[in-house]
Amino acid sequence: MTMKKINAFEQGEAILKTLSKGAFLTTAADGKQNTMTIGWGSLGFKWGQPTFTVMVRQSRYTKELIDANPEFTVSFPVKEGFAQALGLCGSKSGRDLDKFAAAGLTTKAGETVSVPVIKGCGLHLECKIVEHYTMAEDKFDKELCEKWYANKDWHTCYTGIITAAYVEE
Ligand SMILES: Cc1cc2nc3c(=O)[nH]c(=O)nc-3n(C[C@H](O)[C@H](O)[C@H](O)COP(=O)(O)O)c2cc1C
Known part of the structure; x- marks a missing residue:
């Protein structure tokens, strides 16, 4: 398997369409690694560079790792066969089990x-994180806030500069 560098914007449609069905947000710190399913995110252009923003609730184990090491990867399952793994990684916490082993996922070291x-x-x-902020009630549409944050489990938005983008061939 070889990795072919891409322009993330040229794959923007594939990125966003796949994301809406579920992608893997992977984090690592202090010798531990974890992945969780995400369905939200934004591909953007900020500070003169391509960026990707992920949204992580306070309660996630992912938040502990991303706060300890401000880097992440997002793997988009544009190929078939990941439905079960997306289900497991979107419902179990890495605090309780090794999701890579449990879901039969194998990894490859990041390049950057x-x-x-x-x-x-x-x-x-x-991605390397350059900015993050936690959502706050006073800045929200009231209805949206009640719908998504009744339990105050706010999302923190982490924006990373895209340091590498590639497809597998
Ligand atoms: C389709 C799907 C999309 C999800 N999107 C997000 C998301 O964008 N942000 C988030 O915090 N949790 C999201 N979740 C929930 C987490 O994946 C889930 O709580 C997971 O168990 C957290 O794992 P962790 O504790 O190992 O970090 C999503 C779950 C599913 C099934």
Whole structure:
């Protein structure tokens, strides 16, 4: 398997369409690694560079790792065969089990970050975080806030500069 560098914007449609069905947000710190399913995110252009923003609730184990090491990868399963793994990684916490082993996922070292990508997904972004903020009630539409944050489990938005983008061939 070889990795072919891509322009993330040229794959923008594939990235966003796949994301809406579920992608893997992988994090690593202090010798531990974890992945969780995400369905939200934004591909963007900020500070003169391509960026990707992920949204992580306070309660996630992922938040502990991303706060300890400000890097992440997102692996987009543009290929078939990841539905079960997306289900498991979106419902179990890495605090309780090794999700890579449980879901039969294998990893490959990142090229520009100390976080791996998930082999076989087909499309990957590597990101270094340059900005993050936690959502706050006073800045929200009231209805949306009540719908999504009744329990105050706010999302923190982490924006990373895309340091590598590639597809598997
Ligand atoms: C389709 C799908 C999309 C999800 N999107 C997000 C998301 O964008 N942000 C988030 O914090 N949790 C999201 N979740 C929930 C987490 O994946 C889930 O709580 C996971 O068990 C957290 O794992 P962790 O504790 O190992 O970090 C999503 C779950 C599913 C099934």
